Structure formats: structure tokens, C-alpha cells
Amino acid sequence: EAGVAQSPRYKIIEKRQSVAFWCNPISGHATLYWYQQILGQGPKLLIQFQNNGVVDDSQLPKDRFSAERLKGVDSTLKIQPAKLEDSAVYLCASSLNPRGRLYYNEQFFGPGTRLTVL
Amino acid sequence: GIQVEQSPPDLILQEGANSTLRCNFSDSVNNLQWFHQNPWGQLINLFYIPSGTKQNGRLSATTVATERYSLLYISSSQTTDSGVYFCAVPTDSWGKLQFGAGTQVVVTP
Numbered sequence: 001e002a003g004v005a006q007s008p009r010y011k012i013i014e015k016r017q018s019v020a021f022w023c024n025p026i027s028g029h030a031t032l033y034w035y036q037q038i039l040g041q042g043p044k045l046l047i048q049f050q051n052n053g054v055v056d057d058s059q060l061p062k063d064r065f066s067a068e069r070l071k072g073v074d075s076t077l078k079i080q081p082a083k084l085e086d087s088a089v090y091l092c093a094s095s096l097n098p099r100g101r102l103y104y105n106e107q108f109f110g111p112g113t114r115l116t117v118l
Numbered sequence: 119g120i121q122v123e124q125s126p127p128d129l130i131l132q133e134g135a136n137s138t139l140r141c142n143f144s145d146s147v148n149n150l151q152w153f154h155q156n157p158w159g160q161l162i163n164l165f166y167i168p169s170g171t172k173q174n175g176r177l178s179a180t181t182v183a184t185e186r187y188s189l190l191y192i193s194s195s196q197t198t199d200s201g202v203y204f205c206a207v208p209t210d211s212w213g214k215l216q217f218g219a220g221t222q223v224v225v226t227p
Contacts, residue, residue, distance in 0.1 A: 031213060042204055042217030043161075055212050089159055097213050105149060105213040107206075109161040 002026065004110035006092050012116045018080035021113045025073070025094030032069055033107065034077050035091040043091055049075065050097075082117045089114050120145045120209050124218035131195045131225045139190040139221045141205035148208060150181050151215070152190050155202040164190070164203075195225045 005024040013019050025032050031050050035043035046065065048056040051072040060067070064083070069075040079086055093107040121144040131137055141150070149168040153161045165172050165179040167188065172179055176195075181188040192199055202222050206215040 033214075042206070042219055043215075044217070045214050048212060048214060050212065056210070056214055091161065095213060105208060106151065106163070106166040107213065107215060108163060109153075112159050112161075114159065 004092055004094055004108055006090075006110035006113055008113055009111060010114050010116075012118065013082055015084055015117050016081040018078065019082055019115065020076050020078045021090050021092075021115075023075045023077070023092030023110060025075075025092070026108055029094035029096055029108075030072075031095045031097040031105075032075050033093040033095075034067060034075070035093065037089040037091055037112070039088070046077070046090075079115075082115075084117050087115055087117045120147070120207060120216050122205060122207055122216050122218040124203075124205060124221050126221060127219065128222045129224070131192075131199075131223065133195060133197060133225055133227050135195050135225075136191070136193045137195065137223070139192070139203055139223075141188045141190070141218055143186050143188075143205075143207050146183065146186070150188050151206050152179055152188070153204045153206065154199075155204060155220070157201060161204070192223075195223075197225045197227060199223060200225045 034046045037043040047060045047067045049069040067077045089112045091112045092110045095107045097105045123142045125140045152164040167181045169183045176193045178191045202220040204220045206217040209216045
């Protein structure tokens with residue numbers, strides 16, 4: 001079974017530029033998550049989709065970050081304009097998670113995109 | 119929100135040694151995951167363990183949900199065990215994970 005795919009793996013941009021990340025979850029997984037991991041810390045949730053609807057974006061800096069999951073499969077996360085403090089690894093994860101059924105909530109992570117903002 | 123604390127923050131082991139990592143959480147949870155983040159940044163699933171004990175090769179994990187902690191055991195450590203070990207628990211019914219700060223493990227030859 002294929003895992004969670006992400007691209008690109010690395011990205012270096014200047015501040016105020018824009019950048020986009022792509023994620024393809026495990027086939028059949030209804031729930032998709034984007035996490036931000038700053039060096040030396042654990043991942044923190046940015047946004048969570050159930051199929052193509054947003055269920056939690058409370059930690060997403062909406063003035064500069066946006067995300068979408070068209071057709072309930074692939075997802076893109078965009079930053080515009082980027083700031084120095086956005087330098088981090090952006091991780092995508094997916095889980096089966098039928099609504100409210102935590103038993104199926106094991107999350108699987110992609111390899112991440114390492115973003116450096118200069 | 120739920121707090122997750124991991125100890126120790128750092129661990130240096132000689133190859134072949136055994137170790138125990140601990141994860142404490144501040145509220146009752148329905149499940150818990152252990153991950154290994156390798157030096158390339160990939161988060162690898164180790165265990166999905168709401169309660170009880172599971173074993174996978176040289177690794178095993180025990181979760182005592184009533185006492186709000188989980189333990190990860192590494193036996194006969196190898197240099198490939200180096201990396202950061204995270205535990206994570208869901209904070210809502212949609213499965214949003216709260217991660218601990220991690221335990222950095224270095225295994226020396």
C-alpha cells in the first residue's frame with residue numbers, strides 16, 4: 001500500500017514570496033491533516049479536512065496561509081507572503097477516521113517538505 | 119487543552135543497551151501513538167496503543183490509560199534507533215493530535 005506522498009521535499013524562498021505544497025493521502029483515507037514542525041519541537045496542527053470539508057483551522061494563520069482539498073483527495077497548502085518564521089517542516093498526514101470513531105484514527109505521515117525562508 | 123510530557127528529553131546509549139522512554143498525559147485519552155522521527159525528518163509509526171502492551175521486534179510499548187502514561191522500551195539498541203521519539207494523543211473527536219516535545223536518542227557504536 002502506498003504511503004502519504006508530498007512534494008516538493010525541499011524549498012528555499014525569499015521572504016514575501018509565495019510557495020505551495022502538495023499532498024496525496026493514503027487511498028481511502030477520509031481525513032487529511034497539515035502539521036507544521038519547527039526545529040526542536042513536536043508537530044502542530046495547522047488544518048484538518050474531513051473529505052473536502054474543513055473541520056479545524058483554528059491554528060492556521062489565515063492572513064497568509066490557505067489550504068484546499070478539492071474532490072476530497074489531494075490537498076495543497078499555500079503560504080503568501082512567506083515570513084522568516086515560516087521556516088519549518090510541513091507534514092501531511094492522513095487517517096481513516098470515520099466521523100467520531102477514534103478507533104480508526106491512527107495517523108500516517110508523509111516525508112514532509114522542508115521550507116527555508118531567507 | 120491536554121498536556122503531553124515526555125522524559126527524558128535526551129538519551130545517549132551505547133549500542134546494545136536497553137532504555138525506557140516515558141509519556142505522561144494530563145487527561146484521559148482514547149488512543150495514543152508512538153513515532154520515531156529519523157534523521158531525515160520522516161515520522162515513522164511505531165505503535166498505536168490505547169491501552170495494554172504491544173511488541174514489535176526489539177521495541178515494545180505499554181499504555182496504562184487509567185494512570186495516564188505510556189512507556190516505550192528499546193532493547194538491544196542499534197545505531198539505526200537514533201532519532202527523536204514522539205508520543206501523541208488526540209485532543210478532540212476528529213483526532214487532532216497533541217504531540218509531546220520528544221526524546222532525542224543517540225546510539226553510539
